[in-house]
Amino acid sequence: MSITTRPIDTSHPRTSQVIRPAWEEPRAPLEAGARAIVLFVMAALIVVPLYIVVLTSFSSQATITVAGGMVIVPGELTFAAYEQILSGGVVTRAVLVSVGITAVGTVISLVVSVMAAYGLSRPGSFAHRPVLFFLLITMFFGAGMIPSYLLVSNLGLINSYWSLILPSCISVFNIFLMRGFFMGIDQSILDSARIDGAGDWRILTRMVLPMSKSVITVIGLFYGVGYWNAFFNATLYINDSEKLPLQVILRSYVLQGVSVPGQVAVGSGEVATLAVQMAVVIIALVPVLIVYPFLQKHISSGVMIGAVKG
């Protein structure tokens, strides 16, 4: 009970903005230490493996041999692995395929989702409830893998890039996320624009979109990461090895130990097989790392949280 009158400890420099409510007891040093250690270990478990993969991808054959495999202590560094896989050949092509699908897919997904979210953001419009229900209910069941495969096959989309885009094009969850955001926009502004003669297309592109940049960025990034990471749909729908995206190549190369044709030089000479494999992992990972800070910014700004709490 002595805690309530205890003054905040101001003796140490306030570099880390420590704010402790006056009523809260200070933590026992042992407990505070244990907490710090647990959090540190959690972060290390994520960072250290990533660090090792990055380091190995940049290591020379000699360094890898000395380390006996994965490299922990930096030795001789080289770009050889990256030069090899990006100088044409299977991996280069797979990167181009993945970039293309991600770019085209994200644009289509965003356009379709934005339009749907806007169209659904006005309760009381024609057939509003049935349409809402029609979309929402799909979140509670899946039709099944076999019928979906047969459908794509009957549509003649096997071995077509469209099979990697259209079936997974929209996420009802994302549409409802956006819809929630659009509904939060002050409707009286939109109404006054409507009275001034603006149609829905104009209102959407000139007013709603500029006001919703953050939510659209976040959902675009979600779609983009989804397309980039997609692996199973390509195993299912693409047989032509020329059209396989990067994730499938990564699987066959790193997990199944296939040496990719057209890369005869792998493992020979100065470039280590392991470094090349790790370089493929890194190339598959880098785009996500690049967009991650943007995602992170918007995640913390609460866009997601509001949706999850819905």
Place this chain on the structure above:
Amino acid sequence: MTLVDERRPAPEAPPADPAIHKAATERRRRKRRALFKRDRTILIMVLPALVLTALFAYVPIVGNAIAFQDYSPYVGMFENPWVGFANFDRVLADEAFWSAVRNTLTITAFQLVFFFPVPIMMAILLQGLLSPRIRSLFQSIVYLPHFLSWVIVISIFQQILGGAGLLNQFLRDNGIEAVNLMTQPDTFLVLVTSQALWKDAGWGIIVFLAALSAIDPSLYEAAAMDGAGRRKRMWHITLPALRPIIILLLILRLGDSLTVGFEQLLLQRDAVGAGAAEVLDTFVYYSGIQNGDWSYAAAAGLIKGVISVILVLGANKLAHLFGEAGVYQKS
């Protein structure tokens, strides 16, 4: 997350006089037509999403009919002979199917115990951290793996725990016999759960952090004034505040009992063997897509789908019984 959030207008009582009734119907029809005219543009906007959903979510449901056929891809879909429930009988008599069911439920149960509580504990741990800068750094780190694909995650695990991985380098250097944890059926359950934890536990804290930040700090202050210690405050304020979201996520997980990280399992099924790593989804994939036994696989998939829907509805009902909001409710 209520399913339908608009209130339905109260239905008008039908007037006694048929003439008035007719006039009212006519008025309603005219109103609907006017509404349609007014909303034409936004209906056009929704149309692409509707078409895609109809095509890729609803049409395949009809395609499940092949579960009742002896399907062959070379004949038109409705020209295949109908065989009633023969495929279902075959599935239910198949030991491999039941093995997949057992594996699926074991992994679900194991992850419910060893995965589910972790984000909650992490969020509470993080909540007590005072420095905002360290907090956001920690969040940036633990959210990241969620955005990596399963292929990358398993590749990384392979390099750390696999036959030629870091762990074995260390073991061999110290003269201990190497073990390849990536191909061990006995420890597969733990492996799968560790991978899931590595990838998604950090991301899981986001909802709990939101719920925690919504707690009114004056509750804590008042409790502290009344002499409640740290532990008591956690038990009587923090945990009750998290209860609705915990129950919601539990329902979602239970409803999803029959689905366990499909890509994750598929990627490792060959290395570990079907004995430990075959789950329902991979069973459907291998028997249908790989072995071409389409009707059989569709029957297995349909069994899974129907039970899943029942589980979601059941879990939701259970939540209502406990007085929680659940995933959806009647409006």
